[in-house]
Amino acid sequence: MLICKQILKVQKCFLKFHPIHTWTKPEGFDTKIKVYNCITRNKEPLVIRDKHLITWYTCGPTVYDSSHIGHASCYVKLDIIQKILQNYFKYNLITVMNITDIDDKIIRRAIQMKKTYKDVAKMYEKEFFEDLKSLGIAKPNIILRVTDNMDIIIDFIKQLESNGQTYMAKDNSVYFSVENDNYGKLVNINEGTKQQTKKGVKKNDMDFVLWKESKEGEPYWNSPWGSGRPGWHIECSALASHVLGSNIDIHAGGMDLKFPHHENEEAQSCSYHKTEQWVNYWIHIGHLHLKNSEKMSKSLKNTVSIQEMLQEVKTEVFRLACAMSHYKSGMEYSKELLETSQNVYQVYKNLIISCNDYINGHLKATINNDVLLKVLGDSYSSVHNALCDDFDTPSVIRTLNELVSVTNSMLHTTTSSNNQIGLSSVAAVSNFLSGILTLFGVDFDERTTRSSENFIEVMNILNDFRQDVRLIGIEKKDKDILKLCDNIREQLKENNIVVRDYTKTSSWSR
Known part of the structure; x- marks a missing residue:
């Protein structure tokens, strides 16, 4: 009995400094898709609350400068996943994105350009959506700007205050306190890691600002805590909650947003809604970086703009390059990457042309119908399994390469007569290849490239x-x-x- 009490005492001590961060499998419809879960560190079944509907929130840009190809790779990979869910698995996907149109960086940029912060934000937001269009990315269903929804954000903070989760610091700003919250579930932070601040205005190093007191000459909004503006993290929580409510199926963004941005979002949203789990599945996209370089970012001044890139490479080739790496993996932007993607793109395009030539009688070839249909059937299964396995697009590419290789070998085995029995299987291969590549935003429809x-x-x-x-x-x-x-x-x-x-x-x- 004494030993049991000692063990129990040790367990309680361990849990005090090492809380077990849990993830609760949602109740609803099992899609048979598995998605990596950053809380459990495993692939988990994607269960949605509504059989036909998936709610999806993406962190949008802070519009103070031109978007670069690091942003492009993130949004293209997210777009590919969305196309897979919509066009392959046939789910009705409701997509929401915020636009941060007031921020320290926007204010500084406005001063540099001798413009108002509104003009700067409007200009770069317009450019951002033009870039998305150039990349073949559709606009989200719902777009929410911070400055258009300030009342919603203020009301959100007021509720957190009522829940006893905030405090006013010496700098006259309002902070969220992580002390009474099971904070750190996304990156597995334990209680021992949370350090009390020895100096400064915050009670804890990990507390974060909800409402910032305005400085002289800066834009501000009136609130119960004085004139100021919201902190970055509260914006997404308030706006996403306003549209999607107390539980969201999928929340997505770059890998660099997992901590602290997404961690803070989850903490304050769980407090607001008085729930243990606000987001059911977090999707984080790996960084794009230049060869022999850190990740691409504006602060490091190593960016290449999206329009600069598109002068060198076709949209379809870049999108294919994104599909060739897993969404969680980093990408190295290099000449070799683009050349490889261009070669793969051309091989696929040539095969579709050859299939059309064979179907139209221009190309005589020996087609083993039974073998080709068997390979095609295996490709169906392999692609389906890969897409169900955490949207494994690199495996899909490998399967397509094998199918193309087999089909090409038959199409280029010449014969003096036209083997009519192979028409249906060749057409099926062409349709399958075109259909899967459409999920990646790669279209070979000749009608779209000819003028008339x-x-x-x-x-x-x-x-x-x-x-x-x-x-x-x-x-x-x-x-x-x-x-x-x-x-x-x-x-x-x-x-x-x-x-x-x-x-x-x-x-x-x-």
Whole structure:
């Protein structure tokens, strides 16, 4: 009995300094998808409260400067996950994003540019959404600006105050106290790590500001605690709660937001709603960094703007590069990365063109229908399993590469007759490849790249004429005629039109 009491005493002491941060599996519909959970450090079943509906909140930008490719990789990866949920798993995804349009950085930027903070925020917000459009990312369903919703934020803080979770510090700002909260669940902070502040205005090093007293000359809003403006962390909690309520299915952002931003959001939101779990699943995107460099950030002054990048690489190629790495993993932005992605992109595009050529009778090939359908069936299963396994897009790419390799080997095994039995399987491969790549925002639909039906008609006439001349050159073994045909093909290539010659036919594509 004495030993049991001693063990119990030790356990209580351990729990005092090492609280067990728990995650509660939501009640609802099991999607059969598993998502990495930063609280349990394991992949957990994605269970949604409504069978058809998923609520999703993304931390938006602080609009004080141009967005860079670090932001691009984050938002593209999030967009890919959203497209998978919407277009593959067929869920109705409700997406919400905030815009931080008042902040110290915005104020400083406004002073530098000799503009009002409103003009600066409006300019960079417009640019941000134009960048998203350039990257093939749709706007969120609901966009909430901080300055448009100041009353909501103030009311949120008032409720925290009523719950006994805040205090007014010597700097006349309001802080959230982590002392009475099971704080640190996202990054596993224990009680022993929480240090009392020996100097300064806060009671605890990890307490964070909810309402900041305004400085002279700065924009401010009136509140029960005096003139000022909200802290960064409270904005997302108040705005997300206002729209999505006391429980959110998915909350997403960059890996650098996990602590302290998301940790603080969860703590104050749980206190506000008087619940143990505000967000059911947190999704954090790995950093993008330059080769031999730290992560890309404005503060490090090592950024490349999105528009600068898009002058060098197509949107589809960058999106494919994002899909080639797991969303949790970091990305190294380099010439090698873009070249690899460009090569993969071209291989996929060439296969779809070859499939169309075979279907249209321009390409004669030996297709083993049974083998190709078997490989296609295996690809269906592999892709499905990968998407269910924490949205494992790199595994999807590997599966597509294997399918493309098998299909290409058959399409380029020439024959004198057209093997009609392979038409359906080749068409199925083309449809499957195009459909999966659409989830990544990569579209090979030729109709989107050609300017008009007249252009197509003119190119068909030119291609047929060149092929007739080429066949005469082959029949007469006239090198001069064949050289002229080759010259036309090269000139067209310089104008982004690719001509492919087969035994008795030719095809073209952009």
